[in-house]
Amino acid sequence: MSSDSSELRPLPHRAARHASAVTPGWATGRARPWTGPHRDLRLLRRACRWQRRIAALTALGYFAVFLTLTVQTPSLMARPAPGGLPLGLFLALAQLPVTWLAVIFYELTAHRLVDPLARRVRRQTRDAQARP
Template sequence: MPRHPLLGRHSDLRLLRVAYRRQRRVATLTALGYFTLFLLLSAFAPSLMTGTLPGGLSTGLLLGLCQLPVTGLALCLYECTARRRVDPLAHRLRRQAELDHRPTPGTAGGVLR
């Protein structure tokens, strides 16, 4: 009998799901939040969006061009949170699953005879 609960009921599995869900939400809300802000400004503040900046560039065009770096930021956030929170939990669970399914000495395929 293993000293820790079986993998399906393990609290680390729940922590992994929570960390992965949080990771997806942060990255998605970063990209979609900016895009939604851009759309709202386009719809409700047209005078702001058509204003010109030094160099002849309109505010709307500049904010539209900023969508690409914001999407890159969302990808970086996704990667950083994966490395910091999700990947260590996944590696620990993978190691534990390998240990749980490793046959013990004196057994054939992990089943006592």
């Protein structure tokens, strides 16, 4: 005889684990439209995610490299760099331009990639609301 009492209790109901009443497009044999508002929203989300990741990884990656160098090689960070400053101070001051470059990259790619997608989604939404 088992002392496991889990067999005596029914499993808790978990929503979204049941079969959907809506048949997916691939199961009906109909071709899925690759254009439209859902595709544009997916593209917009992907572009925004890409932007955030690149900008954040640039700024945080440089900071992580600076901290790692500071902790692991303090003698290297004490050596003189161009201009007579210690290398550690030079790299610390270089964080500002690196952060600004990440922000400028973010803005330029937003104007080139994300803003046209956002305008297209906004126009499609406005047209869809005007149609009913």
